[in-house]
Amino acid sequence: MTxxxxxxxxxHAVLILFLLFGGLLEWNRPPEVSVxxxxxxxxxxxAALTRPETSPEVATDAVAPAxxxxxxxxxxxxxxxxxxxxxxxPAPQPEAAEADAPAAPLxxPAPQPETEVTETAPPVEAPxxxxxxxxxxxxxxxxxxxxxxxxxxxPAPPQAEEAPVVVEETVPSPEPAxxxxxxxxxxxxxxxxxxxxxxxxxxxxxxxxxxPRPKTRPERKPEPVRTAETPKPETPKPAAEPKPAAExxxxxxxxxxAAALAGDTAPEAPRAAPSGPPLTGGEREGFRVAVQExxxxxxxxxxxxxxxxxxxxxxPDGTVAGGQVxxxxxxxxxxxxxxxxxxxxxxxILRCQKGGYALPVEKYDQWRDIEMTFNPEGMRxx
Amino acid sequence: MSAKRxxxxxxLALASVLPAQAAPLRxxxxxxxxxxxxxxxxxxxxxxxxxxxxxxxxxKVVGQNLVGTGLFREIPQTAxxxxxxxxxxxxxxxxxxxxxxxxxxxGAVSVASDGRIVVKFRLFDVFSEAPLGDGxxxxxxxATWRRMAHKVSDQVYSRITGEGGYFDSRVVYVAESGPKxxxxxxxxxxxxxxxxVQFLTDAASIVLAPRFSPQGDRVIYTSYETGFPAIYELNVxxxxxxxxxxxxxxxxxxxxxxxxxxxxxxxxxEGGNTDIYTLDLRTGASRRLxxxxxxxTAPSYSPDGSRIVFESxxxxxxxxxxxxxxxxxxxxxxxxxxxxxxxxxxxRGDLIAFTKQNEGRFHIGVMRTDGSEERLLTASFLDEGPTxxxxxxxxxxxxxxxxxxxxxALYSVDISGRNLKRVxxxxxxxxxxxxxxxx
Numbered sequence: 001m002t003x004x005x006x007x008x009x010x011x012h013a014v015l016i017l018f019l020l021f022g023g024l025l026e027w028n029r030p031p032e033v034s035v036x037x038x039x040x041x042x043x044x045x046x047a048a049l050t051r052p053e054t055s056p057e058v059a060t061d062a063v064a065p066a067x068x069x070x071x072x073x074x075x076x077x078x079x080x081x082x083x084x085x086x087x088x089x090p091a092p093q094p095e096a097a098e099a100d101a102p103a104a105p106l107x108x109p110a111p112q113p114e115t116e117v118t119e120t121a122p123p124v125e126a127p128x129x130x131x132x133x134x135x136x137x138x139x140x141x142x143x144x145x146x147x148x149x150x151x152x153x154x155p156a157p158p159q160a161e162e163a164p165v166v167v168e169e170t171v172p173s174p175e176p177a178x179x180x181x182x183x184x185x186x187x188x189x190x191x192x193x194x195x196x197x198x199x200x201x202x203x204x205x206x207x208x209x210x211x212p213r214p215k216t217r218p219e220r221k222p223e224p225v226r227t228a229e230t231p232k233p234e235t236p237k238p239a240a241e242p243k244p245a246a247e248x249x250x251x252x253x254x255x256x257x258a259a260a261l262a263g264d265t266a267p268e269a270p271r272a273a274p275s276g277p278p279l280t281g282g283e284r285e286g287f288r289v290a291v292q293e294x295x296x297x298x299x300x301x302x303x304x305x306x307x308x309x310x311x312x313x314x315x316p317d318g319t320v321a322g323g324q325v326x327x328x329x330x331x332x333x334x335x336x337x338x339x340x341x342x343x344x345x346x347x348x349i350l351r352c353q354k355g356g357y358a359l360p361v362e363k364y365d366q367w368r369d370i371e372m373t374f375n376p377e378g379m380r381x382x
Numbered sequence: 383m384s385a386k387r388x389x390x391x392x393x394l395a396l397a398s399v400l401p402a403q404a405a406p407l408r409x410x411x412x413x414x415x416x417x418x419x420x421x422x423x424x425x426x427x428x429x430x431x432x433x434x435x436x437x438x439x440x441x442k443v444v445g446q447n448l449v450g451t452g453l454f455r456e457i458p459q460t461a462x463x464x465x466x467x468x469x470x471x472x473x474x475x476x477x478x479x480x481x482x483x484x485x486x487x488x489g490a491v492s493v494a495s496d497g498r499i500v501v502k503f504r505l506f507d508v509f510s511e512a513p514l515g516d517g518x519x520x521x522x523x524x525a526t527w528r529r530m531a532h533k534v535s536d537q538v539y540s541r542i543t544g545e546g547g548y549f550d551s552r553v554v555y556v557a558e559s560g561p562k563x564x565x566x567x568x569x570x571x572x573x574x575x576x577x578x579v580q581f582l583t584d585a586a587s588i589v590l591a592p593r594f595s596p597q598g599d600r601v602i603y604t605s606y607e608t609g610f611p612a613i614y615e616l617n618v619x620x621x622x623x624x625x626x627x628x629x630x631x632x633x634x635x636x637x638x639x640x641x642x643x644x645x646x647x648x649x650x651x652e653g654g655n656t657d658i659y660t661l662d663l664r665t666g667a668s669r670r671l672x673x674x675x676x677x678x679t680a681p682s683y684s685p686d687g688s689r690i691v692f693e694s695x696x697x698x699x700x701x702x703x704x705x706x707x708x709x710x711x712x713x714x715x716x717x718x719x720x721x722x723x724x725x726x727x728x729x730r731g732d733l734i735a736f737t738k739q740n741e742g743r744f745h746i747g748v749m750r751t752d753g754s755e756e757r758l759l760t761a762s763f764l765d766e767g768p769t770x771x772x773x774x775x776x777x778x779x780x781x782x783x784x785x786x787x788x789x790x791a792l793y794s795v796d797i798s799g800r801n802l803k804r805v806x807x808x809x810x811x812x813x814x815x816x817x818x819x820x821x
Contacts, residue, residue: 294415297415298453343542348414373410
């Protein structure tokens with residue numbers, strides 16, 4: 001009896017001791033030393049590696065002088081047209097307001113002076129915060145956001161302002177080096193989600209267990225960067241020198257280059273374009289994305305039931321010839337909805353062309369005529 | 383969709399291989415963005431010195447109306463590069479493109495010799511460099527300057543969206559005051575945006591569920607004036623009212639006009655059973671449409687006047703049904719979990735809005751008229767009683783907060799579920815009904 005009790009007590013004590021301290025053998029193992037290869041680099045190489053990516057200096061040259069002080073339009077003398085056009089009688093207003101025909105027909109808009117007001121890029125570079133975000137779990141539901149776009153964008157972190165969509169006149173800075181630090185306000189692209197989230201679909205909990213983040217950094221359509229911000233004090237190159245294309249992975253640079261090149265080559269536009277190879281998938285996709293970023297769809301409207309096909313003729317510099325967009329066909333919806341859908345498509349093409357779409361000029365023959373079908377079927381409310 | 387893309391890709395590949403150089407490059411765009419359209423509302427020009435205040439006020443209301451839809455974003459005037467100084471001068475499109483304005487509204491206001499004000503406006507599609515429709519002018523009494531601003535806004539809205547506007551409209555509702563257990567209720571009327579509130583009844587008796595006539599000149603509502611609920615018709619312009627000639631031995635409630643304006647559909651509770659009736663206002667004749675032992679109420683006509691949607695618990699739970707205007711062929715259309723009530727047919731005719739109660743929460747939702755494609759737009763402690771904007775694009779409803787301090791308020795939401803916001807009013811308010819667009 002006592003022997004059994006001793007054996008049992010001893011065995012239990014050993015077991016308890018093992019459970020308590022047995023693991024220490026594991027813990028006491030010395031930590032592995034991580035070994036990394038190192039190599040010696042020269043100061044120049046190091047500088048080259050760590051040089052901050054700068055925006056294309058060429059943009060400065062191309063853009064800065066082009067923003068003239070607000071130009072006075074040639075005085076418009078309203079040409080008295082032959083006869084006032086019959087204006088459709090608007091809704092009668094018995095007691096409150098009466099609608100009449102306009103006092104005068106709208107005079108022809110003044111011929112636009114050749115202003116080079118560049119479309120400055122509203123959404124400036126996202127702050128690094130956006131880059132370092134961990135991958136979001138696959139099934140994270142999109143959070144409600146004011147903008148719904150194919151590519152999600154996280155809300156701006158508190159310290160960053162959302163990029164102002166309205167950009168003031170670009171003023172060439174006499175001392176670029178001085179402006180830089182002040183002007184470079186961290187700004188994020190407008191917050192966007194991939195689908196409409198109604199109040200009914202929001203989770204009940206006000207505090208989510210995990211913060212939903214976009215899976216990857218959104219691919220934004222790169223746009224020319226504000227010139228006042230581009231020059232950096234440590235940038236060794238003179239402002240006017242364009243970077244070789246190989247060094248500029250970002251499309252912003254390519255855009256700016258294309259814009260600059262286009263500016264140079266515009267006068268000799270009617271060139272004999274070779275009937276070269278077709279556009280690559282990437283070139284085609286880049287163009288498609290550029291247009292869709294400006295295609296604003298009102299999903300609650302009747303126009304969201306309309307698929308419209310439009311045709312444009314392009315200039316070699318990637319702009320729409322004469323700003324003319326013609327409707328080829330439309331299906332779904334009534335006449336008014338089709339007109340609205342066409343106007344939205346036209347706005348998308350004309351608004352996003354800016355200095356010209358980034359299409360390879362050597363393949364101009366391939367994209368001189370473009371037909372674009374705007375199909376909102378996938379966006380419609382369901 | 384992916385199959386379509388593949389087909390498109392194959393087609394494009396084939397097209398590019400073909401020697402015919404005339405073949406255009408074909409691109410299909412299927413994903414756009416949903417975001418407010420940037421609009422510039424230039425300061426309206428005061429063409430006479432005494433019009434300055436009107437010009438400023440009208441331009442402000444136009445901007446507020448457009449932004450309030452959630453479909454537009456107003457570009458601040460401080461960003462403008464060029465100013466509009468002459469209503470008839472040409473527009474420097476490049477200046478407006480530079481600030482990314484997609485539409486530009488210009489206007490001018492003058493005070494005529496008879497004291498009436500004249501409001502002119504033009505709308506421009508900036509990137510197409512062309513006017514969007516003709517310029518228009520409105521003439522009206524100075525006191526109605528807000529309505530003129532709404533009319534301008536309606537024109538701008540409909541020219542850009544291709545749909546009718548809803549700014550020049552009014553809403554009747556029940557204005558509440560006093561503690562929760564002894565609320566006083568009055569019928570009130572306001573502009574769609576909460577301005578110009580006027581009371582149509584006093585607080586002597588409880589009033590419920592005001593509804594506009596299709597012409598917007600009359601309102602019918604339920605009042606407990608005699609101690610029992612009964613239906614009254616009120617002329618909005620003269621503020622005179624009369625009791626409708628319906629059976630007085632039961633409780634009548636939930637009245638609503640038919641699209642012809644001469645028929646009223648309502649519920650009558652008698653001996654524990656509630657059914658739906660119609661009343662011909664010209665002849666005074668009532669007609670019974672349903673006769674089941676369950677509760678049938680909250681009827682609403684389709685805009686073409688051919689069908690009626692209503693709620694019924696004949697299946698055991700409260701659900702939505704659609705029947706002919708003679709009560710024939712009732713079909714259940716709601717099948718989701720929870721209870722459905724207060725259905726309202728959209729003025730467009732394509733959707734039915736409803737209140738849904740499920741898992742302790744209330745929702746405002748919409749579905750197709752056959753019950754398909756149900757979408758819930760809101761969720762809260764208590765949402766109920768949706769009413770449609772005249773263009774069928776926006777819903778207004780009552781939202782009540784929880785607790786002893788809870789009070790009802792009016793909210794509106796776009797049918798996409800976006801742009802949920804409270805209608806700014808001073809006191810508690812419930813049971814809104816939207817008028818048609820004013821003439």
